[in-house]
Amino acid sequence: MGEKRGFSRASFAERAWLAIEKPVNAVVTSEYNPFHYLGAISIFFLWIILVTGVYLFLFYDISARGAYLSVQSLTMRQWYLGGVMRSLHRYASDGLIITMLLHAFRCFVTGRYRHWRWLAWVSGAAMAWVIWIGGIFGYWMVWDERAKLIATLSARMLENIPIFGLPLSLNFARAGSLTDQLFYIILFIHFSTAFFLFILIMVHIARITKAVINPPRVVAYGIILALLALSFMKPAVSGSPAELKRLAEAVPFDWFFMFIFPFLNWVSERALWGFIVAITLVFASVPWLGRKKRNPPAKVTLENCTGCELCMEDCPYQAISMRKRTDGMPYPLEAVVVDKRCASCGLCVGACDYKAINLPDMPEDQVKDDIKRLVAELKEKGECGKVLVFACAKGPWIEGIKDGNGGLNGYDWARVVALPCIGMLQPSMLSMALDRGVDGVFIASCAEGDCHFRKGNDWLSGRLAGFRPPVVKKSLDRSRIGLQYLSSVEGDAFIKELTAFREGLKARS
Numbered sequence: 001m002g003e004k005r006g007f008s009r010a011s012f013a014e015r016a017w018l019a020i021e022k023p024v025n026a027v028v029t030s031e032y033n034p035f036h037y038l039g040a041i042s043i044f045f046l047w048i049i050l051v052t053g054v055y056l057f058l059f060y061d062i063s064a065r066g067a068y069l070s071v072q073s074l075t076m077r078q079w080y081l082g083g084v085m086r087s088l089h090r091y092a093s094d095g096l097i098i099t100m101l102l103h104a105f106r107c108f109v110t111g112r113y114r115h116w117r118w119l120a121w122v123s124g125a126a127m128a129w130v131i132w133i134g135g136i137f138g139y140w141m142v143w144d145e146r147a148k149l150i151a152t153l154s155a156r157m158l159e160n161i162p163i164f165g166l167p168l169s170l171n172f173a174r175a176g177s178l179t180d181q182l183f184y185i186i187l188f189i190h191f192s193t194a195f196f197l198f199i200l201i202m203v204h205i206a207r208i209t210k211a212v213i214n215p216p217r218v219v220a221y222g223i224i225l226a227l228l229a230l231s232f233m234k235p236a237v238s239g240s241p242a243e244l245k246r247l248a249e250a251v252p253f254d255w256f257f258m259f260i261f262p263f264l265n266w267v268s269e270r271a272l273w274g275f276i277v278a279i280t281l282v283f284a285s286v287p288w289l290g291r292k293k294r295n296p297p298a299k300v301t302l303e304n305c306t307g308c309e310l311c312m313e314d315c316p317y318q319a320i321s322m323r324k325r326t327d328g329m330p331y332p333l334e335a336v337v338v339d340k341r342c343a344s345c346g347l348c349v350g351a352c353d354y355k356a357i358n359l360p361d362m363p364e365d366q367v368k369d370d371i372k373r374l375v376a377e378l379k380e381k382g383e384c385g386k387v388l389v390f391a392c393a394k395g396p397w398i399e400g401i402k403d404g405n406g407g408l409n410g411y412d413w414a415r416v417v418a419l420p421c422i423g424m425l426q427p428s429m430l431s432m433a434l435d436r437g438v439d440g441v442f443i444a445s446c447a448e449g450d451c452h453f454r455k456g457n458d459w460l461s462g463r464l465a466g467f468r469p470p471v472v473k474k475s476l477d478r479s480r481i482g483l484q485y486l487s488s489v490e491g492d493a494f495i496k497e498l499t500a501f502r503e504g505l506k507a508r509s
């Protein structure tokens with residue numbers, strides 16, 4: 001073990017990103033770090049957009065003449081509520097773009113987009129499109145000079161798609177040609193984006209077990225307060241009313257939604273479409289570009305499977321399902337792995353007490369043999385304060401671990417078992433190490449709220465706390481178990497905490 005599936009050093013981009021997150025962890029702890037909840041925060045923004053949007057709709061006059069006035073009157077006369085709602089709607093939409101981009105970028109730099117995650121990635125790309133379209137049409141609805149500019153430019157773009165018969169910009173050629181019907185269509189498109197988004201979110205998280213769709217309360221309150229503060233300090237307002245006779249005037253630019261239009265200064269509409277389509281295709285195919293070799297999927301050993309469902313419950317990517325027993329054993333169900341969805345993370349192994357599921361390249365017996373070997377090595381040294389470390393391969397990176405054989409250079413009193421995910425750690429592995437004679441077991445998990453396989457460190461904490469089966473025995477002396485959640489850029493903290501843990505053990509003996 002170790003050679004095949006040892007520690008995997010994070011890429012330079014991932015380390016750079018995690019280094020940016022590190023100070024945030026130091027201030028708010030990694031459990032409440034907003035960077036760990038970017039998808040959930042995006043959904044939270046969507047809720048704000050939906051609620052405030054419904055309120056704005058109640059006062060919106062769907063007509064060419066009334067649209068501007070209705071929005072203006074809501075903003076000015078009802079500034080304390082309608083105006084705030086409008087600002088919240090605007091700033092939550094901008095916030096959504098920011099968190100969505102950060103979320104996608106984070107998934108990319110942390111390598112969370114390949115193989116079994118392709119559906120989330122591709123549906124994410126589709127969501128980006130829908131959000132962008134929704135925002136553009138939202139700006140149309142205000143019908144001020146900025147709306148006129150956006151309408152004219154987007155009409156020019158749309159005319160270049162063959163399915164649109166009439167030149168759309170004719171609508172904006174003369175005051176009389178602008179119909180109420182157009183405003184109904186705009187409203188319909190704007191509203192339907194919310195509908196499509198919620199459908200796409202269902203697809204986005206369809207293969208994710210217990211997806212985190214709500215940020216922690218304190219983060220949600222923080223967002224609401226920040227949006228309210230922004231809304232009072234810089235309320236969203238309209239420009240002057242759109243006048244079709246007047247030449248387009250300079251308008252405030254919203255880069256979040258209007259970033260595409262300046263390109264029309266240099267390229268034709270068709271060329272711009274070509275560029276947008278090409279970028280979208282490249283972006284959507286990222287999961288298949290430069291694909292890495294996959295580790296073999298988990299395998300069920302049917303004669304040991306009791307159909308208890310724990311592996312299915314714990315699988316973070318819904319790669320395990322249960323079916324009717326096929327081998328005549330006296331259990332109603334048996335586990336089946338959907339190979340394509342399997343992340344080979346070993347969380348199912350951590351959930352199984354019966355050796356019924358295994359990673360072919362890292363079977364449970366092999367891990368246990370390693371535990372026995374490493375504990376024996378430590379005992380041979382006879383030192384006081386012998387520690388066996390169970391470390392997440394995606395957790396703290398330390399050069400010393402590189403020997404690949406469980407040694408930790410310069411720390412002779414410790415040996416390391418690297419697991420693909422800390423969720424693979426079975427309670428029986430902990431007991432085995434302690435029963436066989438180490439003074440303590442130190443668990444080096446990845447950062448809280450940021451498991452590469454989503455749930456590994458959560459499930460482990462549940463097992464240690466005794467509420468997630470299979471549980472760590474109550475009789476196991478908890479003071480001999482150390483647990484630290486550290487990201488891959490916290491190698492120094494790992495050494496510090498490990499040494500402190502050992503000192504604690506020595507002091508007690």
Ligand code: HEM
Nearest residue numbers: 039040042043100104107112113120121124125127211212
């Ligand atoms: C409004 C936009 C978006 C929302 C609301 C959203 C929401 C979410 C949520 C709730 C999760 C599950 C998090 C978890 O429990 O682990 C998730 C995962 C994911 N999202 Fe998004 N997302 C959005 C946009 C995107 C975009 C644009 C991309 C990339 C193109 C993307 C790629 C992914 C991937 C790859 C995962 C799986 C991560 C993993 O397996 O650990 N998402 N998203």
